[in-house]
Amino acid sequence: MCEVCAAFGRNRHWTSSASEDPEVLESSDLNSYRTERREILSILNAMFSKFEVYIEDWDGESYQINLASGVSMIAPNLTELWILISKSNSNMPRFLEGKF
Amino acid sequence: MRLRSKIRLHILTGFLGSGKSTLLRKLLGQLENKDAYAVLINEYGTIAIDHTFIRSTIADTRAMAGICACCSPVDEIRKVLLDILTDRERRNDDNLSDIIIETSGISDPARIIGTILDDGALSEYIVIARCITAIEPLSDCSLLERFPEARNQISCADLLVITKLDIYDSETIRETESIISEINPFSEIIYSRDFEPSILSRRRGDIELRRDTLPIDGHHNSISSFRLIFDHRMRWSSFSVWLTGIMHEHGDLILRFKGIIPLRRPDRGLVIQGVRHRVYEPEHIDIIPNDREAFGLIFITQGLECARIQASLDHFAAFLSTIDQNELRFDPSIIG
Numbered sequence: 001m002c003e004v005c006a007a008f009g010r011n012r013h014w015t016s017s018a019s020e021d022p023e024v025l026e027s028s029d030l031n032s033y034r035t036e037r038r039e040i041l042s043i044l045n046a047m048f049s050k051f052e053v054y055i056e057d058w059d060g061e062s063y064q065i066n067l068a069s070g071v072s073m074i075a076p077n078l079t080e081l082w083i084l085i086s087k088s089n090s091n092m093p094r095f096l097e098g099k100f
Numbered sequence: 101m102r103l104r105s106k107i108r109l110h111i112l113t114g115f116l117g118s119g120k121s122t123l124l125r126k127l128l129g130q131l132e133n134k135d136a137y138a139v140l141i142n143e144y145g146t147i148a149i150d151h152t153f154i155r156s157t158i159a160d161t162r163a164m165a166g167i168c169a170c171c172s173p174v175d176e177i178r179k180v181l182l183d184i185l186t187d188r189e190r191r192n193d194d195n196l197s198d199i200i201i202e203t204s205g206i207s208d209p210a211r212i213i214g215t216i217l218d219d220g221a222l223s224e225y226i227v228i229a230r231c232i233t234a235i236e237p238l239s240d241c242s243l244l245e246r247f248p249e250a251r252n253q254i255s256c257a258d259l260l261v262i263t264k265l266d267i268y269d270s271e272t273i274r275e276t277e278s279i280i281s282e283i284n285p286f287s288e289i290i291y292s293r294d295f296e297p298s299i300l301s302r303r304r305g306d307i308e309l310r311r312d313t314l315p316i317d318g319h320h321n322s323i324s325s326f327r328l329i330f331d332h333r334m335r336w337s338s339f340s341v342w343l344t345g346i347m348h349e350h351g352d353l354i355l356r357f358k359g360i361i362p363l364r365r366p367d368r369g370l371v372i373q374g375v376r377h378r379v380y381e382p383e384h385i386d387i388i389p390n391d392r393e394a395f396g397l398i399f400i401t402q403g404l405e406c407a408r409i410q411a412s413l414d415h416f417a418a419f420l421s422t423i424d425q426n427e428l429r430f431d432p433s434i435i436g
Contacts, residue, residue, distance in 0.1 A: 039337035082348035098415030
């Protein structure tokens with residue numbers, strides 16, 4: 001739980017496991033987690049810029065999805081992010097067709 | 101800090117009449133510490149019968165009849181598993197170490213796996229050990245063509261057990277082995293006579309991805325299994341965006357995937373395994389530094405060919421190269 005905003009964290013998602021190596025002290029590896037988050041957000045925003053969707057970090061572990069309509073949504077992880085955006089009727093990148 | 105170790109959950113599945121219950125009875129009869137086990141039996145019929153046989157062996161045996169464990173995942177399986185966990189707490193019972201679920205013959209194990217992985221309470225206390233699939237020898241593929249359930253049970257398996265060896269000739273058994281290993285190259289295959297308690301203590305996930313031992317682009321009907329080649333410069337962050345994206349679009353067609361992904365540290369890798377839309381908790385392992393052959397990702401798909409997935413990943417890698425590299429090279433350590 002974040003003690004400042006009292007937001008309860010969700011379960012860890014498998015996509016964050018690369019920086020959770022039990023052999024590496026969490027405190028010494030905090031930077032790789034931050035770097036990963038930053039990289040993921042950069043990639044997502046590069047993909048979604050043409051669809052007028054902007055994604056921000058929320059609470060260091062979730063994603064805030066901002067649609068052109070002004071609607072914002074919080075996705076707790078990458079899996080939920082794709083589900084929420086597809087439900088919002090926004091256009092999406094098409095992975096299998098290679099259209100990003 | 102965890103005060104109690106997680107309970108290991110074994111899923112025993114197999115098509116109608118494949119010999120699951122016989123395997124289970126044989127196994128339970130051989131167990132030494134029977135108090136360490138709870139058994140959950142799901143039958144397709146409306147009256148549960150099997151569990152009465154089992155109850156004489158294992159005290160904590162629960163039945164779910166008239167419902168299908170995989171079709172009502174949230175309510176029933178979750179409820180019974182939580183009951184088992186609650187009972188354990190109430191009795192302050194440190195003995196219980198394993199739960200075995202025998203699914204109904206038409207269950208889809210992927211949905212049961214999903215129920216546990218998606219549930220915060222269950223995944224906190226339970227770890228999925230292996231999915232064990234019983235299979236009666238097949239002389240051809242007609243059963244698998246008619247019943248997608250049977251195919252799913254094979255593709256989800258971590259251990260395939262060939263049953264009814266006394267009824268079939270050795271040629272049929274060999275043919276069966278070749279059919280099932282083509283559908284699921286990940287799975288260990290054993291005969292029912294070798295099915296004994298020690299198999300419950302084995303781990304899922306010991307995999308070897310050497311190129312020469314891999315079935316590359318084998319296919320059986322519409323099921324293909326292939327190894328994906330990825331650019332080793334691709335980082336986990338980019339890879340996780342691609343993998344969650346492709347699973348969102350086509351998770352139903354990705355029956356299984358399994359592989360070892362490189363990490364920042366050259367001597368460590370990440371074992372990742374999934375069943376359709378669900379992904380098991382990845383495991384960190386030691387690898388020989390810079391051994392590129394150790395890495396790879398194998399897919400078992402239905403109606404989704406190797407070339408299309410490979411092209412998707414290649415396009416994604418090309419797309420990544422168009423993103424401002426300064427953005428991706430951001431290093432938070434410089435801001436302290």
